Amino acid sequence: PRLLLYDTACQVAQEVAEKIQERNRYQRNGESSAKLNVIIRSSLQNLSEKIDQLRDLLLRAVSTHQITQLEGDRRQNLVDDLLTRQKQLQASYKNEGPEPDVIRSSLMTGGVKRGVTNPWLLEESEETRGLGFGDLRQQQRRIIEEQDAGLDALSSIISRQKQMGQEIGNELDEQNEIIDDLTNLVENTDDKLRNQTRHVKMVDKKSTSCG
Numbered sequence: 001p002r003l004l005l006y007d008t009a010c011q012v013a014q015e016v017a018e019k020i021q022e023r024n025r026y027q028r029n030g031e032s033s034a035k036l037n038v039i040i041r042s043s044l045q046n047l048s049e050k051i052d053q054l055r056d057l058l059l060r061a062v063s064t065h066q067i068t069q070l071e072g073d074r075r076q077n078l079v080d081d082l083l084t085r086q087k088q089l090q091a092s093y094k095n096e097g098p099e100p101d102v103i104r105s106s107l108m109t110g111g112v113k114r115g116v117t118n119p120w121l122l123e124e125s126e127e128t129r130g131l132g133f134g135d136l137r138q139q140q141r142r143i144i145e146e147q148d149a150g151l152d153a154l155s156s157i158i159s160r161q162k163q164m165g166q167e168i169g170n171e172l173d174e175q176n177e178i179i180d181d182l183t184n185l186v187e188n189t190d191d192k193l194r195n196q197t198r199h200v201k202m203v204d205k206k207s208t209s210c211g
Contacts, residue, residue, distance in 0.1 A: 002057045009050040009082055016043045016089050023093075040093050047086050054079050 019040050026033040058079060062072040 002054065005050060005054055005057070006078070006082075009047060009054065012043055012047045012050065013082065013085050013089065016040060016047060016093075019043065020089065020092050037093075044086070044090060044093065047082075047089075051079065051082050051086060054082070 019036055023033045023036040023040060026036065058072060058075050061067050061075075062069065067075075
C-alpha cells in the first residue's frame, strides 16, 4: 500500500503542476480559469491527504520496528521532498512563486516516467535489515577493521617491493663498479701490450741491423 500511495502522490503532484501551468496560460490569454482553479484546489487537498497517510504509515512502521531507524530516515526524506513540492505548488497556485517546472522535476519523474526507478522502492539490503543502531555501528566498525587490515597488508607488500628494489639497485651499483674496474684493467693491459709490442719491434730492428 505505501508503494502505491507514494506513486499516486507523485502522480497527483505532477498533475497539479501541469494544471497550474495550464491555468497560468489561460490567464495570460485572458481566458477563464475558474474551472481549473477548482480542480487544482481539490488536487492539492488530495495530495495533502496522501502525504499525511504516508507519514502515518511511516510512523507506524518505525514505532513497531518493522524497519530500522536508518530506513525510516531515508523514507522520511522522501516524504519531506513531497511536502516541499506540495508547498511549492501551493505557492505557484497562489501566484506567489515561480511556475512549476514539469519537465525537470526530478521528484515527479519517479512516478510517471517510464524506466525511472521509484526511490520509495529501494529497500534495505539483507545484511542491514532488522539491525539496530548498535548492530549497524558494530558492522560498520568490522568493515572498517577489515579495510584497515587490507591496507596494512598492501602496505607490507609495497614495503617489501621497495626493499627488493633497493637491493636490486645496490646490486646493480656493485656490478657497475666491477665493470668499471674490469674496463680499467683491460685498458691498462692494452697499454702494456702496446708498449711490449713496440719494445719487441725495436729489439727486432736492432737485431736485423746487427746481422
